Amino acid sequence: xxxxxxxxxxxxxxxxxxxxxxxxxxxxxxxxxxxxxxxxxxxxxxxxxxxxxxxxxxxxxxxxxxxxxxxxxxxxxxxxxxxxxxxxxxxxxxxxxxxxxxxxxxxxxxxxxxxxxxxxxxxxxxxxxxxxxxxxxxxxxxxxxxxxxxxxxxxxxxxxxxxxxxxxxxxxxxxxxxxxxxxxx
Amino acid sequence: xxxxxxxxxxxxxxxxxxxxxxxxxxxxxxxxxxxxxxxxxxxxxxxxxxxxxxxxxxxxxxxxxxxxxxxxxxxxx
Numbered sequence: 001x002x003x004x005x006x007x008x009x010x011x012x013x014x015x016x017x018x019x020x021x022x023x024x025x026x027x028x029x030x031x032x033x034x035x036x037x038x039x040x041x042x043x044x045x046x047x048x049x050x051x052x053x054x055x056x057x058x059x060x061x062x063x064x065x066x067x068x069x070x071x072x073x074x075x076x077x078x079x080x081x082x083x084x085x086x087x088x089x090x091x092x093x094x095x096x097x098x099x100x101x102x103x104x105x106x107x108x109x110x111x112x113x114x115x116x117x118x119x120x121x122x123x124x125x126x127x128x129x130x131x132x133x134x135x136x137x138x139x140x141x142x143x144x145x146x147x148x149x150x151x152x153x154x155x156x157x158x159x160x161x162x163x164x165x166x167x168x169x170x171x172x173x174x175x176x177x178x179x180x181x182x183x184x185x
Numbered sequence: 186x187x188x189x190x191x192x193x194x195x196x197x198x199x200x201x202x203x204x205x206x207x208x209x210x211x212x213x214x215x216x217x218x219x220x221x222x223x224x225x226x227x228x229x230x231x232x233x234x235x236x237x238x239x240x241x242x243x244x245x246x247x248x249x250x251x252x253x254x255x256x257x258x259x260x261x262x
Binding site for chain 1: 186189190192193196197200201203204205209210212213215216219220223224226227228233234236237240241243244247248251252254255256258259262
């Protein structure tokens with residue numbers, strides 16, 4: 001009975017992750033289409049990124065994914081300690097992301113009428129996509145943190161495993177976002 | 186745990202390489218490799234039940250279809 005419940009939970013979370021993946025896929029396609037139309041503007045947009053914050057956040061999130069995978073393999077008591085690590089690293093990611101947004105907002109890189117960045121065609125669009133896609137990712141991360149906190153309280157291996165699948169998905173999305181907004185100049 | 190630690194070390198090495206060493210043009214292929222490692226090892230899709238594997242495969246196929254449609258649009262402008 002318990003394994004049947006675990007199986008149902010696992011399939012449910014995979015279906016959720018697959019549909020969430022398609023949400024991001026639409027945004028990636030949008031990015032690709034506009035990047036093809038405005039290659040110079042997008043390259044200039046990538047040049048505006050705070051590279052060390054994006055790189056550090058990548059390492060932080062990969063480490064949190066490892067901690068989550070370790071929590072799933074560990075027993076319930078050890079899993080609680082690993083999950084504290086996941087919560088801490090998730091918090092660090094959000095803190096750095098907030099600092100990065102504050103820097104951009106201070107530089108006038110905001111979407112809409114108050115945009116004060118470079119006027120190369122496409123750069124303002126890049127900035128809008130940057131906030132939309134990294135913001136949506138951050139929202140998923142906040143939801144993931146809530147789930148991790150819940151899994152830590154439940155001490156149920158099936159719940160921890162399902163929350164882990166979701167957490168890895170959030171990491172996966174960032175792995176693709178990082179080159180698009182920080183590396184491909 | 187050894188399998189996880191090796192995967193983690195590989196992921197970190199790939200991330201550092203695409204950040205500091207490798208030309209930017211390789212960043213997306215490296216990201217694809219990292220994504221594959223996360224899905225196969227951390228998410229354990231390689232050993233999962235067929236239903237999640239089918240769900241992931243369908244999502245991947247739809248994503249590929251979306252990419253192909255976008256490419257077709259851009260290439261024929």
